Amino acid sequence: MNMQTRRRISYACPMRDVLDRIGDAWSLLVMLELMKGPCRFNALARVVDGVSRRMLTVTLRNLERDGLVSREVLPCSPPSVEYALTPLGGSLQSALEGLRDWAVAHQPEINAHRRSYDARELA
Amino acid sequence: MNMQTRRRISYACPMRDVLDRIGDAWSLLVMLELMKGPCRFNALARVVDGVSRRMLTVTLRNLERDGLVSREVLPCSPPSVEYALTPLGGSLQSALEGLRDWAVAHQPEINAHRRSYDARELA
DNA sequence: CGGTATCCTATCCGATACTG
DNA sequence: CAGTATCGGATAGGATACCG
Numbered sequence: 001m002n003m004q005t006r007r008r009i010s011y012a013c014p015m016r017d018v019l020d021r022i023g024d025a026w027s028l029l030v031m032l033e034l035m036k037g038p039c040r041f042n043a044l045a046r047v048v049d050g051v052s053r054r055m056l057t058v059t060l061r062n063l064e065r066d067g068l069v070s071r072e073v074l075p076c077s078p079p080s081v082e083y084a085l086t087p088l089g090g091s092l093q094s095a096l097e098g099l100r101d102w103a104v105a106h107q108p109e110i111n112a113h114r115r116s117y118d119a120r121e122l123a
Numbered sequence: 124m125n126m127q128t129r130r131r132i133s134y135a136c137p138m139r140d141v142l143d144r145i146g147d148a149w150s151l152l153v154m155l156e157l158m159k160g161p162c163r164f165n166a167l168a169r170v171v172d173g174v175s176r177r178m179l180t181v182t183l184r185n186l187e188r189d190g191l192v193s194r195e196v197l198p199c200s201p202p203s204v205e206y207a208l209t210p211l212g213g214s215l216q217s218a219l220e221g222l223r224d225w226a227v228a229h230q231p232e233i234n235a236h237r238r239s240y241d242a243r244e245l246a
Numbered sequence: 247c248g249g250t251a252t253c254c255t256a257t258c259c260g261a262t263a264c265t266g
Numbered sequence: 267c268a269g270t271a272t273c274g275g276a277t278a279g280g281a282t283a284c285c286g
Contacts, residue, residue, distance in 0.1 A: 113190030
């Protein structure tokens with residue numbers, strides 16, 4: 001979906017907003033990490049599997065902009081920046097954990113469906 | 124994230140899979156619609172705000188492949204195809220509704236954060 | 247350590263036209 | 267009605283290099 005379409009429908013559909021926010025590749029994973037506690041930039045980069053520093057920066061800025069994550073620069077050298085969930089971000093916790101638990105519980109079943117579907121399609 | 128990266132990490136991170144599945148632009152909205160009951164193709168196209176027929180087709184195929192949605196061709200003319208949640212798809216219901224309810228409840232607060240952040244950045 | 251800036255390509259996806 | 271096929275512009279995001 002391009003930006004024109006997105007803007008056109010964003011007022012009509014409240015779900016569109018939450019998807020643009022947490023539906024991207026990394027926001028959800030980053031927030032799940034921060035739910036374990038505050039974390040620094042490079043520590044996040046190591047623990048969020050596969051994220052580039054560029055995308056981690058972009059993701060954190062967006063989460064900060066939405067008020068879901070806070071950013072605190074600690075006055076020391078070398079510089080240290082700590083990210084943490086805000087109360088608003090914390091209010092997402094149970095919903096995200098529900099999603100994660102579903103994902104973990106049903107991953108094998110879904111993969112089985114995929115393999116069987118792919119086998120049918122190739123036949 | 125490109126496919127090479129995605130494949131490399133997909134085994135290490137179970138959340139990656141669920142995001143590739145429901146994190147795209149339309150899957151979640153389509154499933155929320157189907158939770159109200161079975162629905163036909165063009166009816167879905169009308170009610171899922173902003174979706175093109177192409178993307179609706181792609182989305183439904185992926186959901187079908189994952190075993191989350193079933194597709195039944197009714198033997199009549201003109202052709203009629205009914206989509207419905209499978210039991211596996213239904214098992215996602217409470218998690219998705221939790222997400223949707225959070226989205227609806229906190230949308231005003233998030234938009235306020237955005238406006239205030241943008242105002243600071245422009246200053 | 248915690249980022250930015252630039253470049254460049256793979257991918258997404260809407261538009262359009264066509265089919266059974 | 268319920269799709270599929272193809273095209274092309276827009277965009278996401280990795281790679282790389284650099285900075286306070």
